[in-house]
Amino acid sequence: MIKVLLADDSPLVRAVLKDIFAATDDIRVIGEAADGREAVELAAHLRPDLIVMDLMMPVLDGLAAIEEIMSGFPAPILVLSGTLDDHEVNRAFAAIKKGALDVMSKPDGGGLTSPSEFSAGIVEKVRLLARIRVIRRPSRHREQPAPPPLAGGRKILAIGASTGGPKAVMSIVRKLPADFRGTVLIVQHIASGFDRGFAQWLDGECPLKVRLAAEGDALKEGEVLVAPTDCHLMVVDGRTRLTYGPQVNCCRPSIDVLFSSLVPLGSQVVGVLLTGMGKDGAQGLRGIKEQGGVTIVQDEQSCAVFGMPKAAISLEAADRVLPLDAIPAAIIKLFANSTEE
Missing domain, CATH: 3.40.50.180 (Methylesterase CheB, C-terminal domain)
Incomplete structure (x- = not known):
C-alpha cells in the first residue's frame, strides 16, 4: 500500500485527490495538511511514501516546506501547480531544484488534460514516484577504464x-x-x-x-x-x-x-x-x-x-x-x- 500525504490549503482539492486515490486498491491517504508548517510536521510524524504538495500555502509556503522535508526526512514529492502562468511554473521548477521529483497541473489549474486524464495521470505518477528512494547519500565514484580515443567534429x-x-x-x-x-x-x-x-x-x-x-x-x-x-x-x-x-x-x-x-x-x-x-x-x-x-x-x-x-x-x-x-x-x-x- 502506498501511503500518501496531501498538502494543500484548498479543502476542495484535497477532497478531489482523496476521491481519486480511494478508487484505487493500492494508494491510501494517511494525512492532510492545510499549510506548509503542518505538512512538515506530518511528514516527520507519518513518514509517507509520497507527498502531493501545493506551493501556495499559508504559514509556510510549499518551497520552504520542501526544503525542510528534504533536509530532515526526505520523501518523494509531487508538486501540483495551481496555474500555468510564468510565476507559478517558475516556482514549480524551483521546487524541483530543492528536491521535488515531478510537477503536474491541478485539475482546475488551466492544464490541458480532462478530469479523467488527470485522475489516470496522477495515479500513474504516484505509483512511479513512490518507488524512488530519495535518501541522502554521497555519490560513489567508481574508477572506470580510460575510453579509447574518439573522433572529432562533434557539433x-x-x-x-x-x-x-x-x-x-x-x-x-x-x-x-x-x-x-x-x-x-x-x-x-x-x-x-x-x-x-x-x-x-x-x-x-x-x-x-x-x-x-x-x-x-x-x-x-x-x-x-x-x-x-x-x-x-x-x-x-x-x-x-x-x-x-x-x-x-x-x-x-x-x-x-x-x-x-x-x-x-x-x-x-x-x-x-x-x-x-x-x-x-x-x-x-x-x-x-x-x-x-x-x-x-x-x-x-x-x-x-x-x-x-x-x-x-x-x-x-x-x-x-x-x-x-x-x-x-x-x-x-x-x-x-x-x-x-
Whole structure:
C-alpha cells in the first residue's frame, strides 16, 4: 500500500485527490495538511511514501516546506501547480531544484488534460514516484577504464531524460561554458503545459541561450533547444522538425525519435541518456554509437529511476557510464577535443 500525504490549503482539492486515490486498491491517504508548517510536521510524524504538495500555502509556503522535508526526512514529492502562468511554473521548477521529483497541473489549474486524464495521470505518477528512494547519500565514484580515443567534429549534444530529469538536465547544461561549440537538443518527458516553463527555468540557470524548439530552426552553436510537449523533435537536413506522429515507447516527444534522427550525422553527435523509467532512448542511442557518435549514460547510483539507462546498457549502447556530476566535464572535454582536430 502506498501511503500518501496531501498538502494543500484548498479543502476542495484535497477532497478531489482523496476521491481519486480511494478508487484505487493500492494508494491510501494517511494525512492532510492545510499549510506548509503542518505538512512538515506530518511528514516527520507519518513518514509517507509520497507527498502531493501545493506551493501556495499559508504559514509556510510549499518551497520552504520542501526544503525542510528534504533536509530532515526526505520523501518523494509531487508538486501540483495551481496555474500555468510564468510565476507559478517558475516556482514549480524551483521546487524541483530543492528536491521535488515531478510537477503536474491541478485539475482546475488551466492544464490541458480532462478530469479523467488527470485522475489516470496522477495515479500513474504516484505509483512511479513512490518507488524512488530519495535518501541522502554521497555519490560513489567508481574508477572506470580510460575510453579509447574518439573522433572529432562533434557539433550536436542530444540529451534525453524522464522521471527525475529536470534537475539532472539542469545540472549538466548549467556547467557548459558560454562559448560551447555545439547545439544542445533536449527531450524531457514532462507534463503538458510545463515545457515553456522548463525552457525558461533552464535559460535562467545556464550561460547558454535556452528556448523551445520551433519548426525549421537552424542548428546554431551555443543554443539549447527544448522539445515542446506533445510533439516529436527531429533533425532533418540540419533543421529541426516537429511532428505529431504516434507515441513511441508510450511517449511524445520521444527520445528515440530525436536520437534516431541524428544517427546519419555519426561522429558529429554526443548522445546522453539520463534518469527515467522504461526504455525510451536506448535504441536510438545504440544507433548513434554504431555510426561513430559518442554515447554517455547516467549510472545507477545517481539516477532517480535507473530504467532508460539500464536499457541502454543492456543494448551495449553506452560508450561511458558516468555519475551525473561527472557528465558535464566529459561533455566539455569531448567538444573541446573536437575543435582541436
